[in-house]
Amino acid sequence: MLAGMDSFQATIDADGRIEPRDAMPEGYRKTLIRQIAQHAHSEIIGMQPEGNWISRAPSLRRKAILMAKVQDEAGHGLYLYAAAETLGVDRADLLDLLHSGRQKYSSIFNYPTLTWADIGAIGWLVDGAAIVNQVPLCRCSYGPYARAMVRVCKEESFHQRQGFEILHTLCNGTPAQKAMAQDALDRWWWPSLMMFGPPDSASTHSEQSMAWGIKRHSNDELRQRFVDMTVPQADVLGLKVPDEGLSYDEETGHYRFTEPDYTELYDVVKGNGPCNQQRLAHRVKAHEDGAWVREAAAAYAGKQASRREGSAA
Amino acid sequence: MIEPLWEVFVRSRRGLSHTHVGSLHAPDATMALRNARDVYTRRQEGVSIWVVRAADITASSPDEKDEFFDPAGDKVYRHPTFYQVPEGVEHL
Numbered sequence: 339m340l341a342g343m344d345s346f347q348a349t350i351d352a353d354g355r356i357e358p359r360d361a362m363p364e365g366y367r368k369t370l371i372r373q374i375a376q377h378a379h380s381e382i383i384g385m386q387p388e389g390n391w392i393s394r395a396p397s398l399r400r401k402a403i404l405m406a407k408v409q410d411e412a413g414h415g416l417y418l419y420a421a422a423e424t425l426g427v428d429r430a431d432l433l434d435l436l437h438s439g440r441q442k443y444s445s446i447f448n449y450p451t452l453t454w455a456d457i458g459a460i461g462w463l464v465d466g467a468a469i470v471n472q473v474p475l476c477r478c479s480y481g482p483y484a485r486a487m488v489r490v491c492k493e494e495s496f497h498q499r500q501g502f503e504i505l506h507t508l509c510n511g512t513p514a515q516k517a518m519a520q521d522a523l524d525r526w527w528w529p530s531l532m533m534f535g536p537p538d539s540a541s542t543h544s545e546q547s548m549a550w551g552i553k554r555h556s557n558d559e560l561r562q563r564f565v566d567m568t569v570p571q572a573d574v575l576g577l578k579v580p581d582e583g584l585s586y587d588e589e590t591g592h593y594r595f596t597e598p599d600y601t602e603l604y605d606v607v608k609g610n611g612p613c614n615q616q617r618l619a620h621r622v623k624a625h626e627d628g629a630w631v632r633e634a635a636a637a638y639a640g641k642q643a644s645r646r647e648g649s650a651a
Numbered sequence: 652m653i654e655p656l657w658e659v660f661v662r663s664r665r666g667l668s669h670t671h672v673g674s675l676h677a678p679d680a681t682m683a684l685r686n687a688r689d690v691y692t693r694r695q696e697g698v699s700i701w702v703v704r705a706a707d708i709t710a711s712s713p714d715e716k717d718e719f720f721d722p723a724g725d726k727v728y729r730h731p732t733f734y735q736v737p738e739g740v741e742h743l
């Protein structure tokens with residue numbers, strides 16, 4: 339019979355799942371809390387660049403779709419905060435860490451959405467990259483995180499398709515519409531490649547996360563997968579991926595591509611992206627503006643509970 | 652003030668049991684049900700929802716899982732595969 343850490347390692351070695359009340363190394367717990375929290379923060383901050391276009395969507399159909407998509411992202415954030423809480427932290431504390439800048443979210447959401455085509459590019463590229471990152475997480479060794487990812491992945495495919503459809507429509511429209519789509523691809527391509535994190539040679543947490551079954555593929559593997567998947571889709575749109583070094587390698591069956599400028603990634607993560615301050619300020623304001631709702635709901639619940647107690651006595 | 656945590660169970664369709672789908676925070680049971688609808692059934696994933704305060708659940712302890720489930724370990728005769736069926740006997 340195995341107890342404590344022996345049981346943990348045996349479960350990991352057998353590719354089993356760790357559940358909330360199992361014994362686990364402190365490092366495993368901390369790594370998961372950090373990763374799940376930052377993933378949750380990314381989902382809710384990610385509502386902002388798209389929310390920016392809800393009131394300006396070009397048709398009622400597009401507006402309804404965009405609202406549903408942004409609502410899904412709120413849902414993804416909630417699944418993930420709930421998964422993080424099974425590790426013994428409070429959602430309220432995680433939000434404090436986000437609001438005070440001590441926990442990060444994906445750097446991609448610090449770029450602005452300048453045109454309607456950006457909404458297409460986000461669905462196609464950003465949700466596309468998120469899918470490549472998230473599919474392997476459905477097999478993560480931590481049960482609640484893996485289960486949340488299964489739900490998320492089911493919902494993401496609609497996100498990617500609606501984005502592609504927006505661009506496809508623009509690409510088959512007027513020359514100005516097509517140029518708008520190309521401009522969006524030009525601006526979102528490199529930040530999307532950065533979504534997979536630093537190159538393997540510079541990645542700090544990867545090895546331990548792989549050993550623990552939290553991470554299943556390296557950053558560079560996932561980035562390659564994304565490029566291989568996306569380039570043929572750009573061809574269908576008739577758009578040009580803004581990489582002069584891009585070419586198909588017959589021998590390996592993979593595309594060769596130029597690495598993004600990682601100094602930009604580090605810089606945006608540090609807080610110097612075009613929208614970092616705006617995103618965080620908006621998040622904090624939304625949270626503070628909602629305080630009276632939480633207080634009123636709690637007061638109502640308290641009153642109802644005391645009435646029930648009164649009538650039972 | 653921290654809103655209590657609720658565990659959410661959804662019956663995906665008639666004929667199936669409620670299954671645990673996740674948790675959420677809400678000040679009371681009514682709000683917990685409404686939030687559960689919005690968070691866990693945006694695509695008609697359910698025909699019925701239960702919410703239970705997480706604090707009201709009593710669970711077996713993972714530390715003693717071996718001893719706790721031991722009694723069933725040596726009772727293989729509870730399974731039909733334990734028994735030898737003579738050649739030629741059908742519908743048994």
Ligand SMILES: [Fe+2]
Binds near residue numbers: 381410490
């Ligand atoms: Fe999402």
Ligand SMILES: [Fe+2]
Binds near residue numbers: 411465468494
């Ligand atoms: Fe998404």
